[in-house]
Amino acid sequence: MATRSASPSPEYGEASIRVLKGLEPVKQRPGMYTRTDNPLHIIQEVIDNAADEALAGFGKRIAVTLHTDGSVSVDDDGRGIPFGLHPEEQVPVVEIVFTRLHAGGKFDKGAGGAYSFSGGLHGVGVSVTNALARRLQVAVWRDGQAAQLAFSGGDVIEPLVVRAAQAGERKKGTSVRVWPDAKYFESAELPRGELTHLLRSKAVLMPGVTVTLTTEKTGDTQTWLYKGGLRDYLQQALVADPLIPLFEGAHYAGANEDENFAEGEGAAWCVAFTEDGALLRESYVNLIPTVAGGTHEAGLKDGLFSAIKGFIEMHSLLPKGVKLMPEDIFGRASFVLSAKVLDPQFQGQTKERLNSRDALRLVSAFVRPALELWLSQHVEHGRKLAELVIKQAQTRQRASQKVEKRKGSGVAVLPGKLTDCENRDIGLNELFLVEGDSAGGSAKMGRDKETQAILPLRGKVLNAWEVERDLLFKNNEIHDISVAIGVDPHGPNDTPDLSGLRYGKVCILSDADVDGSHIQVLLLTLFFRHFPKLVEAGHVYVAKPPLFRIDAPARGKKPAAKLYALDEGEQEAALDKLRKEGAREGSWSISRFKGLGEMSAEQLWETTLNPDTRRLLQVGYGAIGFTATVEAFGRLMGKGEAASRRELMEIHGDSVEIDV
Numbered sequence: 001m002a003t004r005s006a007s008p009s010p011e012y013g014e015a016s017i018r019v020l021k022g023l024e025p026v027k028q029r030p031g032m033y034t035r036t037d038n039p040l041h042i043i044q045e046v047i048d049n050a051a052d053e054a055l056a057g058f059g060k061r062i063a064v065t066l067h068t069d070g071s072v073s074v075d076d077d078g079r080g081i082p083f084g085l086h087p088e089e090q091v092p093v094v095e096i097v098f099t100r101l102h103a104g105g106k107f108d109k110g111a112g113g114a115y116s117f118s119g120g121l122h123g124v125g126v127s128v129t130n131a132l133a134r135r136l137q138v139a140v141w142r143d144g145q146a147a148q149l150a151f152s153g154g155d156v157i158e159p160l161v162v163r164a165a166q167a168g169e170r171k172k173g174t175s176v177r178v179w180p181d182a183k184y185f186e187s188a189e190l191p192r193g194e195l196t197h198l199l200r201s202k203a204v205l206m207p208g209v210t211v212t213l214t215t216e217k218t219g220d221t222q223t224w225l226y227k228g229g230l231r232d233y234l235q236q237a238l239v240a241d242p243l244i245p246l247f248e249g250a251h252y253a254g255a256n257e258d259e260n261f262a263e264g265e266g267a268a269w270c271v272a273f274t275e276d277g278a279l280l281r282e283s284y285v286n287l288i289p290t291v292a293g294g295t296h297e298a299g300l301k302d303g304l305f306s307a308i309k310g311f312i313e314m315h316s317l318l319p320k321g322v323k324l325m326p327e328d329i330f331g332r333a334s335f336v337l338s339a340k341v342l343d344p345q346f347q348g349q350t351k352e353r354l355n356s357r358d359a360l361r362l363v364s365a366f367v368r369p370a371l372e373l374w375l376s377q378h379v380e381h382g383r384k385l386a387e388l389v390i391k392q393a394q395t396r397q398r399a400s401q402k403v404e405k406r407k408g409s410g411v412a413v414l415p416g417k418l419t420d421c422e423n424r425d426i427g428l429n430e431l432f433l434v435e436g437d438s439a440g441g442s443a444k445m446g447r448d449k450e451t452q453a454i455l456p457l458r459g460k461v462l463n464a465w466e467v468e469r470d471l472l473f474k475n476n477e478i479h480d481i482s483v484a485i486g487v488d489p490h491g492p493n494d495t496p497d498l499s500g501l502r503y504g505k506v507c508i509l510s511d512a513d514v515d516g517s518h519i520q521v522l523l524l525t526l527f528f529r530h531f532p533k534l535v536e537a538g539h540v541y542v543a544k545p546p547l548f549r550i551d552a553p554a555r556g557k558k559p560a561a562k563l564y565a566l567d568e569g570e571q572e573a574a575l576d577k578l579r580k581e582g583a584r585e586g587s588w589s590i591s592r593f594k595g596l597g598e599m600s601a602e603q604l605w606e607t608t609l610n611p612d613t614r615r616l617l618q619v620g621y622g623a624i625g626f627t628a629t630v631e632a633f634g635r636l637m638g639k640g641e642a643a644s645r646r647e648l649m650e651i652h653g654d655s656v657e658i659d660v
Helices: 024-028 040-055 093-099 125-131 192-205 230-237 295-314 326-330 357-377 379-407 437-446 469-474 476-485 514-530 532-536 568-580 601-609 625-637 642-655
Strands: 061-066 072-076 133-142 145-152 155-164 173-180 210-215 220-224 247-252 266-273 281-285 333-340 430-435 452-457 505-509 540-543 548-552 561-565 589-592 616-618
Touching (some): 040 125, 093 125, 093 133, 125 133, 192 220, 192 281, 230 266, 247 357, 326 379, 430 476, 452 476, 514 540, 561 568
Parallel strands (some): 505 540
Antiparallel strands (some): 133 145, 266 333
16 A cells, blocks of 8 residues: 655644635635526526515516626616615715625614515625626616716725716616626526526516516517416416316415514415426525425425315325325425515525525415315315325335335344334335434434334444455444345445335434534445445435524514524524514523433424424535545545544644534
8 A cells, every 4th residue: 555645734824824805705715605607696696686675665677688798787676775874884885785795784684674574694695796797887876866886806996976866867776787707607608598587486476576688689678577476377387287276375474463473474375286297396485596495395395285184084085004195295286485584594695495494384384274274165176186195195105015025035134223114115214323322212202103214323333444344244233224224235346236225315313513423424434335335326314413402582472482503603593583583682592412312302303303394414425526535534434544644634633613
């Protein structure tokens, strides 16, 4: 084996620390703030701001123009960005909005705030657009005045000029023209189809607002104005005739209606059930498209399932031996869902998935009673829908029975400490490898018995990196894991028999501390070294339990509650929300979980096991590929690699954050 020689590290001292100021972090790491495959997302940030004005009731028109020089302009008739001096910063507000991260009207969510509901949350939107643009110019009209300024790479190159508005000029609104800097993007071209879909969806979600897209090169202008909203859009998009009339509704919390939700929070939806054909599924939060779904879609799914299952049980329509699953109902549903959430928590700045746990309860609480009432008023339609759902369930159960028959003989005796699930559909079944017996007990009580199995592990699993495959089963924990999964150990070039696989997801669930991370690494080493085809096929996952619990006091009409945070960033976001809801500073208490065993079954279900609200990371080789992963694991886990690990610690030790 070749030995590694450590090259001398450059001098590390006070001058080595670089502090990125202003918009420098965006330019250094644009991928942390936006999509870098093309400039669409930075243009979307500007469009979202115009839409937020319409959402707040101050605009009726959004016009987007694709210019021949590669620039894009977005024009609205909203209130116009203020251009007076900020009372604290003594800099024009419009300049702050475009040059400072975490600055904007979206943070003012209290009573009388500029935007009660908006897609902008992080306050980095148009400032990111500005940082990644060769040129960006802004024109604003408000209070009888017109203002203009321009930037390049985030820096002001044409200072603010304010003049009196001329006769015939518009009275209010904002116009932003952006020249994206091609060096930050893989392609400088805007995907026309995605842009068209985005603008059309804005019109759908804001009935009465006119949205236009003009292409200077051809002189073409497309115009969208929907007065029928979601229903019109869904009907036009369906490729198959719906089985029953479309189910639509909208509900928003009133001031005194529901103490669990803020005034104005709620959703509008339209759902169609079809027997065949492609499905249309689109969801939005405060007009932002959430292409990866999230907890609001989970709330719609939960509301539909609860109402339809209740109808089937009430009318005794379920045949003996048939068990309904949410996917039996949701599997043939097309929908358009538009949720309004006071303080949405998204997965990443690109906002493609909603993570707010409250959104599940919010949407479900409004959809379920509305559908229950609709079904009771349209019993014949309800019976047709029940037939479709039961047919889906029977098809699913027959498919899982075929899998069981193929496995047939030779089924190994399952480990005694395995608490198995009742379902036999591999696509739905999940196995959780849980650290410790106490956490295993909570997991057993809190799990979904239908689809979730629990295998508690005692102590730390053997480091299997250099263990011969024939000797693996001398370790009881590894033996039990292999038998429970139903797949024998194998190598990267083998073709193992995966027909015995018993779970579609094998999830590592350990404490959110250093010891838990160590157990994670040991299990990942086992799977990568001796079950690589499971990793390659996407069956291995890591569950992310919360690190913090916040005991929140009563806020106005909202009762005391327990909030959970995955990390310090989520903790700060939760505290911000409490402040906006009227909680007195410091009135809450924060505790850090020492381990999963401290969590009750209900807490473990809500935060870590529930498919709709948990965080589950799929394990894969990533961009570095298989060979580089082998090298990294060898360096980290190999018995003869102490020198390499020391070298790693010497180089990167100063980057480690120690939480005492």
